[in-house]
Amino acid sequence: MKVIMSVFNFLMAAGPTVMLPVIITVIGLIFGLKITRAFKSGLTLGIGFAGIKLILDFMTTNVGPAAKAMVERTGVQLDALDVGWGSIAAVTWASPIIALLVFAILIVNIILLILKRTNTLDVDIWNYHHMAIVGVMVYFVTKSVLLGVGASVVMAIITFKISDWSQPMVEGFFGIPGVSLPTVSALSSLVIAWPLNWLLDRIPLFRKSTFTIKDAQKYLGFFGDSMIMGLVIGLVIGVLAGFDVTQIFQLGVSMSAVLVLIPKMTSLFMEGLMPISDAAQKWSQAKFKGRRLFIGLDAAVVVGNPDVITTALIIIPLTIAMALVLPGNRVLPFADLAVVPFRVAMVVxxxxGNLLKNIVIGLVVTASLLWCGTATAPVLTAIAKSVGIKLGANSLLISSFAATAMIQSYLVFLAFTFKPIIGIPILLLVFAGAWYYFEGIKKINVENMKEAQTN
Structure with missing residues (x-):
């Protein structure tokens, strides 16, 4: 056990760029790949992730100060600083019950696979912190280890099931076969997007709208090119931030670079995933009698899509504007502005790719992030202080678009902390209804549609 924990702690300390190649190599070996091919696949994914991380860090460095300057120019006082998902991950992994939570999530995934209640094999252990932070916060509020572990277990079950239900979109829209995305920061948007998309489809303006980013590029001509759109959006943000001419153009070129470089980095994911995906399908057919398993990966594999990036760059300045006028909001968007692509990826x-819907749903998701982030900022701040995280002197509270600011996480946190005897059963009943819809009613509708098309 000591050896296992030492290896686990080493991988966690090394971060996803080291953890991902190791995990993918092991998974490849399990699925029957030769060690050289499995290692090359894992290393390719690690390189792609490192490239994505560098670009996101680059984007944070450039967008962050501009966003902050835009807010400061308005004179509005927002006292909960968005410190970013990285800081929240640090708070999570510093928790005294983190080992219990990680093993509980892993065991739940294995049990669900054995019982055939999920097809997602989540190898994205680094992002377990999205599920674990809910348990950490519940434990901090209730002082109950049982409720803390229970909250993370419920988060895991919900996450794996939403991964299953959304997997056809990953394969159909993004063109990545055999992969699901159990990243809560991406999936949580679907909790709002699914019912809202259903509602928008019943409004003629949205139902008849077929306007996409590709259409925008066609009508805009020269200005519709991805790199030019990035340049224009960057210039606009710079002007609103009150930058001088040099800084405005620097920001414009930086945003243009983001739109060009991220797709190139994410193409490495496809290159590394294909051997693993093929081997996993052959292995699952042999071991599970034709059952198809999905490899659960970080949503970074899809954020390079041009529709995703462009939608995110439109949402970023609107997020800042919304923070200024949204009643009850106290969150100052900052560090997590760079990961808005994760929040809108599954919406797209x-x-x-319906741009009109993307913007409307994206703004509703953003409002939920601000409200939920505001509601849980005091708890998050207290936890950060309790584990020795040094907070900046300029912020009274901390928040993030991660942690329990995400609607899925917030609802679980609320159920386990506010009258759990009532909240937990209500949460489970709602989730059971969603399960019945996606694996019962919707499955029947899809089968009927296929039959009608065949006839």
């Missing part, structure tokens, strides 16, 4: 896939 759901609407199949």
């Amino acid at each position: 896939a759901l609407t199949r």
Whole structure:
């Protein structure tokens, strides 16, 4: 056990760029790949992730100060600083019950696979912190280890099931076969997007709208090119931030670079995933009698899609504007502005690139992040202080678009901390209804549609 924990702690300390190649190599070996091919696949994914991380860090460095300057120019006082998902991950992994939570999530995934209640094999252990932070916060509020572990277990079950239900979008829209995305920061948007998309489809303006990013590029001509759109959006943000001419153009070129470089980095994921995906399908057919398993990966594999990036760059300045006028909001968007692509990726896939829907749903998701982030900022701040995280002197509270600011996480946190005897059963009943819909009613509808098309 000591050896296992030492290896686990080493991988966690090394971060996802080291953890991902190791995990993918091991998974490849399990699925029957030769060690050289499995290692090359894992290393390719690690390189792609490192490239994505560098670009996101680059984006944070450039967008962050501009966003902050835009807010400061308005004179509005927002006292909960968005410190970013990285800081929240640090708070999570510093928790005294983190080992219990990680093993509980892993065991739940294995049990669900054995019982055939999920097809997602989640190898994205680094992002377990999205599920674990809910348990950490519940434990901090209730002082109950049982409730803390229970909250993370419920988060895991919900996450794996939403991964299963959304997997056809990953394969159909993004063109990545055999992969699901159990990243809560991406999936949580679907909790709002699914019902809202259904509602928008019943409004003629949205139902008849077929306007996509590709259409925008066609009508805009020169200005519709991805790199030019990035340049224009960067210039606009710079002007609103009050930058001088040099800084405005620097920001414009930086945003242009983001739109060009991220797709190139994410193409490495496809290169590394294909051997693993093929081997996993052959292995599952042999071991599970034709059952198809999905490899659960970080949503970074899809954020390079041009529709995703462009939608995110439109949402970023609107997020800042919303923070200024949204009643009850106390969150100052900052560090997590660079990961807005994760919040809108599955929305874009759901609407199949319908730009009008993307913006409307994206703004509703953003409002939920601000409200939920505001509601849980005091708890998050207290936890950070309790584990020795040094907070900046300029912020009274901390928040993030991660942690329990995400609607899925917030609802679980609320159920386990506010009258759990009532909240937990209500949460489970709602989730059971969603399960019945996606694996019962919707499955029947899809089968009927296929039959009608065949006839």
